Ligand SMILES: Cc1cc2nc3c(=O)[nH]c(=O)nc-3n(C[C@H](O)[C@H](O)[C@H](O)COP(=O)(O)OP(=O)(O)OC[C@H]3O[C@@H](n4cnc5c(N)ncnc54)[C@H](O)[C@@H]3O)c2cc1C
């Protein structure tokens with residue numbers, strides 16, 4: 001056994017752990033970053049980056065097809081798309097990330113970290129101690145449903161769906177969340193025959209209803225067969241693939257099955273039970289990331305279950321890093337050591353065609369939070385959108401807190417709406433009143449003019 005002393009030990013070298021470690025190292029604290037697989041984490045190699053690299057070419061092709069005068073082929077060059085995807089994962093080689101960590105003054109430690117005592121992390125035969133804090137940023141793992149037959153049948157998780165080296169002839173996707181819809185569309189556009197099985201009435205059930213309806217239309221237009229309100233009852237291996245049986249007896253046969261039924265915080269086998277924390281459950285943290293009742297232990301990112309998105313995890317990591325540096329206790333909301341936005345101002349883009357851009361609360365969530373709201377719904381139909389693409393189809397919703405006259409939620413669905421989201425995020429976080437927003441005049445002719453139409457429909 002060798003032993004090493006640090007100020008801070010971060011367990012998990014995904015985007016979130018890297019940001020926490022980067023922050024404390026930049027503040028002059030000797031920081032170790034422990035990673036069991038690849039530095040860069042799920043996001044870089046099997047999630048955000050490869051999935052968006054798989055989706056983007058299809059969006060460009062669809063956009064070009066909606067633009068008369070642009071000579072365009074009928075289909076993607078799948079091999080070139082897969083090759084570019086592989087470049088975005090650095091061919092699953094993390095040496096660039098290790099170099100970054102070292103350059104940032106972080107000590108990378110390869111291996112699985114286990115908390116073996118107060119301020120102590122064991123990695124193989126190395127015992128690391130932390131004078132100041134241990135940060136858990138171990139991310140999340142796929143949640144596998146208890147579906148009869150599933151444990152005996154080889155199937156894809158999001159890892160295989162983002163790293164496959166060739167386009168399958170056919171794919172059945174179980175789960176209509178974000179992974180389900182993004183991967184269904186990516187592989188359909190790349191040439192696979194895709195079936196999506198959703199237990200609810202529409203995909204993306206966590207969003208406003210019109211979101212799932214428009215995304216379902218987009219998926220169908222790309223050839224995806226969708227079974228809604230469908231409960232999978234069993235799965236079995238058949239010649240050349242898998243057979244998924246649905247509750248009504250329908251059988252779907254495909255070369256591969258992608259199980260995309262959600263993720264759970266990675267809190268198992270970490271030694272957390274010794275500190276009263278239940279394995280398999282989200283790490284209970286306050287807004288600075290400090291674990292309740294354990295003074296030296298922090299958590300951020302997917303492992304906390306707060307807002308399981310890369311950008312929001314990195315935001316929490318910056319708060320944790322700052323809180324450790326300042327030894328912040330009970331700081332004010334909206335200060336640099338506090339992840340206040342997690343509660344009601346989380347932005348998310350779903351990278352389908354049409355795109356979905358959402359921040360804050362849905363109308364139902366706002367009402368459930370006790371707010372008196374006015375909801376404004378509009379088609380996105382302004383000069384900018386009609387110029388952007390022939391037949392542009394999109395919808396916008398603004399949810400206004402009537403007591404404060406501020407925005408609490410905004411949703412856009414349509415081609416290329418992702419880049420419109422940050423304006424909405426600023427309005428929600430800044431609690432900008434609709435009366436002041438009126439003076440933020442959108443440039444003509446951009447799709448952003450929908451903001452003006454929303455405010456007019458609101459009554460200004
Ligand atoms: C297919 C897919 C697409 C996604 N697309 C997007 C997107 O477009 N935008 C977005 O914002 N979010 C997206 N997400 C969510 C995003 O991937 C996560 O929110 C993000 O990866 C969380 O970062 P993290 O650092 O908390 O965890 P991770 O990225 O999971 O990193 C955790 C790291 O900890 C390591 N680790 C775990 N246990 C230990 C241990 N005991 N010792 C040492 N190391 C350990 C793991 O090996 C891993 O590298 C997507 C998710 C999926 C599945």
Ligand SMILES: NC(=O)c1ccc[n+]([C@@H]2O[C@H](COP(=O)([O-])OP(=O)(O)OC[C@H]3O[C@@H](n4cnc5c(N)ncnc54)[C@H](O)[C@@H]3O)[C@@H](O)[C@H]2O)c1
Nearest residue numbers: 145175176177178179180199260261262263308349350351
């Ligand atoms: N663009 C992005 O921001 C992006 C992209 C992909 C993933 N992510 C994040 O990654 C995480 C994982 O995504 P996900 O799509 O796996 O999870 P999710 O929670 O978004 O969706 C899972 C879906 O599976 C359904 N489901 C659960 N059990 C089922 C069963 N037995 N049969 C059929 N359906 C079932 C759920 O009702 C839900 O609709 C989420 O936090 C997501 O936000 C984000």
